[in-house]
Amino acid sequence: MLDTALWISLALVVMALLMNVYRLAIGPSLPDRLLALDTMYVNSIALIVLLGLWLNTKTYFEAALLIAMLGFISTVAVCKYLLRGDIIE
Amino acid sequence: MTLYVILEGVIAFFLVAGGIFAFIGSLGMAHLRDFYMRLHGPTKATTLGIGCTLAASMLYFWVTEGKPDIQEMLITLFLFITAPVSAHLLAKTGLHQQLKYVKKTSGSPHELRREEVGEKPVPHPDKGHG
Numbered sequence: 001m002l003d004t005a006l007w008i009s010l011a012l013v014v015m016a017l018l019m020n021v022y023r024l025a026i027g028p029s030l031p032d033r034l035l036a037l038d039t040m041y042v043n044s045i046a047l048i049v050l051l052g053l054w055l056n057t058k059t060y061f062e063a064a065l066l067i068a069m070l071g072f073i074s075t076v077a078v079c080k081y082l083l084r085g086d087i088i089e
Numbered sequence: 090m091t092l093y094v095i096l097e098g099v100i101a102f103f104l105v106a107g108g109i110f111a112f113i114g115s116l117g118m119a120h121l122r123d124f125y126m127r128l129h130g131p132t133k134a135t136t137l138g139i140g141c142t143l144a145a146s147m148l149y150f151w152v153t154e155g156k157p158d159i160q161e162m163l164i165t166l167f168l169f170i171t172a173p174v175s176a177h178l179l180a181k182t183g184l185h186q187q188l189k190y191v192k193k194t195s196g197s198p199h200e201l202r203r204e205e206v207g208e209k210p211v212p213h214p215d216k217g218h219g
Contacts, residue, residue: 001097001098001101002097002100002101002104002149004101005100005101005102005104005105006104008104008105008108009104009105009107009108009142010108011108012108012109012111012112013108013111013112015112015115016111016112016114016115016116016135017115019115019116019118019119020115020118020119022119023118023119023127029124029183029186029188030186031124031179031182031183031186031188032124032127034179034182035118035124035127035128035131035179036118038131038175038179039114039115039118039130039131039135042111042131042135042136042139042168042172043111043115043135043139045139045164045168046107046108046111046138046139046142049139049142049143049146049161049164050104050142052146053104053145053146053149056153058150058158058160061160061161061164062160064164065160065163065164065167068164068167068168068171069167072167072171072174072175075175075178075179076174076175076178079175079178079179079181079182080178082182082185082186083178083181083182083185
C-alpha cells in the first residue's frame with residue numbers, strides 16, 4: 001500500500017514540476033517567472049522528502065530545510081529588487 | 090498488527106493527498122490566465138500539499154523509529170510562515186509593474202492614472218496651478 005502511494009505521489013509531484021518548468025519558460029512577465037521559481041523550490045522540497053521516504057533515511061531533511069530558507073530569502077531579494085531597483089538601500 | 094495496518098493507510102492517504110494538492114497548485118499556476126489569478130494556486134494549494142507530504146514523512150519515521158522527530162515539524166512551520174510573506178511580496182511586485190489582467194479578475198487590481206487614459210496630462214502638484 002505504501003509503495004503504491006509513494007509511486008502515485010512521486011508521479012504527481014514530477015508532473016507539477018514539469019508544469020512549473022512550462023510556466024517558467026513561457027511566463028509573459030518577470031513576476032510570473034518568479035512565481036514559477038518559488039513554486040518549483042516548494043515542489044523540490046516535496047521531492048526530497050519523498051526521496052527520504054524511498055531510501056528510508058533522514059539524511060536529506062537538512063537539505064530540505066536549507067532549500068526552504070534559501071529559496072525564501074532569494075524570492076524576497078528578487079521581489080525587493082523588482083520593487084525598489086535595489087536590494088539593500 | 091491491526092494498528093500498523095491503520096497507520097500505513099493513514100500515511101498512504103497523506104502521501105496521495107500531498108501529491109494531489111501539489112499537482113492542483115501547479116496546474117492552477119500553469120493554466121489560469123492572469124498573474125493575479127495564478128498567484129492563488131501555489132500560495133494555498135501547494136503549501137497544503139507540502140504540509141501533507143511532511144506529515145506523512147513525520148508519521149512514517151515516528152512509526153518506524155519509535156520517537157517523533159523535530160526536523161519535519163521545523164520545515165512545515167517554516168514553510169507555513171514564509172509562504173504568505175513571499176506571496177504578499179509577489180503581489181506587490183505585480184501591482185508595481187501594473188501587469189495586465191482579464192475582466193473576470195474581481196476588484197480591479199490597479200486603476201489607471203488620469204494621464205494614462207485621459208486626453209490632457211494632469212499637472213504635477215508641485216508645479217503650481219498650471
